Each structure stands twice: as structure tokens, then as C-alpha cells.
Amino acid sequence: MRAGAPGSRTTRLELFYDLVFVFAFLSVTTLTASELTPINLCRFLLVLALLWWSWTGFAGMGNAIRADQGVLPLVGFVTVAATFLLVLSVPGAFVDRPGGLPGPLVFAGCYFVIRVAQLTVFGWVDRADPVRRQRFLLRASVPAVATALLLVAGTVPARVPQERFAVALQLALWTLAVLVEYVVGSTLARLWWVVVSAGHWAERHALMVLVALGESIIALGLGPKRGLPLTGPVAVAALLGILIVAALWWVYFDTLAFALEQALHHARDQAARLRLARAVYTFLHLPLVAGVILYALGLKDLLAEVADPPTPHWGWPLGDFWGGVIFGGVALYLLSIAGCWWLAVREVHRPLLVTVAALAAAGPVAFRIPEVVALGVLGVLTGAGVAWETRSEDGRRRRVRRLALEEQLAAEAEQSRWRRRHL
Numbered sequence: 001m002r003a004g005a006p007g008s009r010t011t012r013l014e015l016f017y018d019l020v021f022v023f024a025f026l027s028v029t030t031l032t033a034s035e036l037t038p039i040n041l042c043r044f045l046l047v048l049a050l051l052w053w054s055w056t057g058f059a060g061m062g063n064a065i066r067a068d069q070g071v072l073p074l075v076g077f078v079t080v081a082a083t084f085l086l087v088l089s090v091p092g093a094f095v096d097r098p099g100g101l102p103g104p105l106v107f108a109g110c111y112f113v114i115r116v117a118q119l120t121v122f123g124w125v126d127r128a129d130p131v132r133r134q135r136f137l138l139r140a141s142v143p144a145v146a147t148a149l150l151l152v153a154g155t156v157p158a159r160v161p162q163e164r165f166a167v168a169l170q171l172a173l174w175t176l177a178v179l180v181e182y183v184v185g186s187t188l189a190r191l192w193w194v195v196v197s198a199g200h201w202a203e204r205h206a207l208m209v210l211v212a213l214g215e216s217i218i219a220l221g222l223g224p225k226r227g228l229p230l231t232g233p234v235a236v237a238a239l240l241g242i243l244i245v246a247a248l249w250w251v252y253f254d255t256l257a258f259a260l261e262q263a264l265h266h267a268r269d270q271a272a273r274l275r276l277a278r279a280v281y282t283f284l285h286l287p288l289v290a291g292v293i294l295y296a297l298g299l300k301d302l303l304a305e306v307a308d309p310p311t312p313h314w315g316w317p318l319g320d321f322w323g324g325v326i327f328g329g330v331a332l333y334l335l336s337i338a339g340c341w342w343l344a345v346r347e348v349h350r351p352l353l354v355t356v357a358a359l360a361a362a363g364p365v366a367f368r369i370p371e372v373v374a375l376g377v378l379g380v381l382t383g384a385g386v387a388w389e390t391r392s393e394d395g396r397r398r399r400v401r402r403l404a405l406e407e408q409l410a411a412e413a414e415q416s417r418w419r420r421r422h423l
Contacts, residue, residue: 002069008197010204011068013076018211020080024051024087025215029293031091033300043094046174052286053181057118059204063196078117086110095157104154108147115143132192142185149177186278194270195277202261205281209252212292216245219296233314234307237372240379241299247386251337255397258404263344280343288336294329298322302371315371323367330382331359351392355385
């Protein structure tokens with residue numbers, strides 16, 4: 001195993017691993033959209049939280065150790081296989097389906113394999129340190145307890161006859177498993193984990209935001225299926241969907257992604273860097289990604305419904321539940337962006353907060369109008385808010401982007417010198 005360095009960046013193996021998460025997001029979103037109810041939405045968010053924690057562990061491992069060197073690719077392949085099987089088992093993760101392997105057992109077992117593979121690597125690295133070696137069992141007990149809770153939750157439907165009580169108890173056990181991993185796991189991480197490469201850590205999370213945005217585009221592309229015609233309302237809805245995705249991309253990647261990475265580089269103290277990495281990336285990027293996927297979830301069948309001939313010309317009224325999912329997903333994304341700005345550089349970005357308030361205020365009206373028109377309201381409010389956010393900066397955007405460009409040019413010049421000398 002080769003240790004990571006302060007200048008390490010994302011490896012091709014990690015990009016390969018992210019392909020599995022593209023499949024994971026798409027599969028879980030499709031499954032939830034097929035029968036979207038409040039209970040299934042809660043299940044979706046719990047599965048997403050565990051998927052995110054699994055991915056975060058792999059990102060932390062790649063930050064400390066070069067993921068494409070030595071035996072690490074083998075660990076990556078094991079993780080990819082376990083993640084793929086975990087996603088396939090999601091339909092039966094809560095209620096076992098007849099005729100196949102026990103879904104709750106497969107899901108919990110795959111999750112345990114993913115987490116233990118990551119911790120084994122860290123345990124091997126820390127084997128020479130007596131203090132860290134003694135803490136390894138304590139760290140390994142966290143995924144063990146979470147897995148046990150998932151296994152118990154899987155037996156609840158068969159043991160509790162009342163369905164309403166069984167569902168509530170199962171969701172409570174899953175929530176407890178998520179809390180064990182996030183609260184206890186992040187608390188213990190302060191004792192042993194450091195962010196070796198700020199650039200790698202920022203880049204890995206930015207790529208996952210890009211994956212989530214790609215899920216929205218896929219949802220748009222798969223919407224008008226079954227050979228339904230490309231009508232005017234369908235074309236308008238598709239363009240509005242792309243406009244919103246582009247605005248969401250802009251508000252993160254235009255300046256914030258650079259500013260967060262620069263703040264992480266500037267935090268030279270290990271404890272301060274760890275707090276920033278955990279608060280802004282591990283915790284706040286989860287609702288950020290969840291917001292994008294909720295938006296994609298709402299778009300999943302919107303275009304197909306609008307294209308269906310029996311549907312009114314501009315679609316049926318959006319409704320409270322679907323409107324809450326689509327508008328709420330965008331609002332959650334923008335609110336997370338504002339939270340990142342505050343935690344990283346202590347700036348209050350009022351245009352983002354005003355946009356979130358405007359989305360909440362427009363909801364009761366937008367949910368009663370046809371779907372395509374409601375999507376237009378969402379597009380206008382989101383686009384105007386992001387444009388206001390970009391125009392209202394007081395010079396920080398230019399400074400951040402200039403510094404990022406200078407860093408890029410310096411890195412390219414250094415690489416060119418090395419290649420002329422050695423290649």
C-alpha cells in the first residue's frame with residue numbers, strides 16, 4: 001500500500017467505482033418512482049444515506065492511500081461487487097420477496113462487506129501504531145452494530161402482525177442504524193483520520209454532485225418512453241428540465257466548488273481541516289445530492305405522463321406530494337449550497353435563501369396548475385435566483401476563479417516540465 005500525498009487527485013479506479021453509484025442512484029430512483037408513497041420515500045432516503053456513507057468510506061480510503069496501487073484495486077473490486085449486489089437487493093431490503101435470496105440478509109451482508117473492506121485497509125495501515133491498533137475493534141464495532149440493526153429490521157414484517165406498527169418499527173431500526181454510523185462513526189473518526197489531500201477530497205465530492213445531476217438528465221431522457229410522440233408540451237418540459245439542471249450545475253461548479261477546495265487547502269491545522277471536511281462535505285453534501293435526486297425522482301414519469309394522449313395538453317395538476325418532491329428537492333439543494341458557503345467562508349448568501357423562500361411561497365399555487373406550467377414556475381424562480389446569486393457577488397467570484405485558474409496553469413506547467421525531462 002502506498003500512502004497518499006497532499007497533491008493526490010482522483011484515480012481512474014475511483015471513477016470506475018463511481019459508475020456503480022450511477023447505477024445505484026438510477027436503480028433506487030426508478031424503484032421509488034414506480035410506487036412513490038411517503039413510506040417508500042422514507043425508505044429511499046434511508047437507503048441513500050447508507051449508500052452515501054459507504055461511498056464516503058471509500059473516498060476517505062482513497063484520500064489516505066493511493067487507490068490504484070498495490071492491493072487497493074482488489075479491495076476496490078470487492079467493494080464494487082458488493083455495492084452492485086446491494087443495489088440489486090434493494091427491492092427486498094425491507095420486505096423479503098418470495099422466490100429468491102432473502103433480501104434483508106443480502107442487503108445487510110453486502111453493506112457489512114463494504115464497510116469491513118474499508119476498515120481492513122485502515123487497520124493494516126495502522127498496525128504499527130499500538131494506540132490505533134487497540135482502537136480498531138472499536139471502529140469495527142460500528143458497522144457491526146449497524147448491520148445487526150438492519151438484520152433485525154428485516155425480520156420485523158414476519159414477526160409483527162400489524163402492518164402499520166411493523167413499518168414504523170422497521171423504519172425506526174433503519175434510522176437507528178444510520179445514526180450509529182453517522183454519529184458514532186464520525187465521532188471516532190476524529191481520533192484517527194486526517195485529510196491528506198484537500199484537492200482529492202474536494203474533487204471526489206464534486207464528481208458525486210455531477211453524478212447526481214446526471215441522474216436528472218437520465219430521468220428526463222427516460223421519461224417519454226414507450227414510443228410516445230414528441231409533442232410541444234413534452235419539448236417544453238424537457239427544455240425546462242434541462243434549464244433547471246444547468247442552473248443547479250452553475251450554482252455549485254461556477255464558484256462554490258473552487259471556494260470550498262481553497263478553504264480546505266487553507267485549513268492547515270489537521271483538526272480544523274477535519275471539521276471542515278466532515279461538516280461541509282460528508283454531512284452537507286448528502287442533502288445536496290439528495291435534493292438533486294429528489295428532483296430527478298419527480299421528473300421520472302412527468303414527461304411520459306405529459307406525452308400520454310389522454311393527458312390534458314399541459315398535463316394534470318402537479319399535486320401536493322409530487323410538487324413537494326420536485327420543488328422541495330431544488331429547495332433542499334439550494335439550501336445546502338447556502339449552508340456550504342456559511343460553514344466554509346462564513347458568508348450569508350441571501351439570494352439563495354430568498355430563492356428557497358420563493359419556492360416555498362409559490363408551492364401552494366404551483367401545485368394546483370398543470371405540470372408543465374408548474375415546471376416553468378420552478379425554472380423561472382431557480383434561474384432568476386441563480387442569476388441573482390452570480391451577479392450579487394462583491395468580487396469574491398472573480399478572486400476565487402482567478403486563483404483556481406492560476407493553480408491549474410501552474411500545475412500544467414509543472415507537468416509539462418516533468419514530461420519534457422522524463423518522457
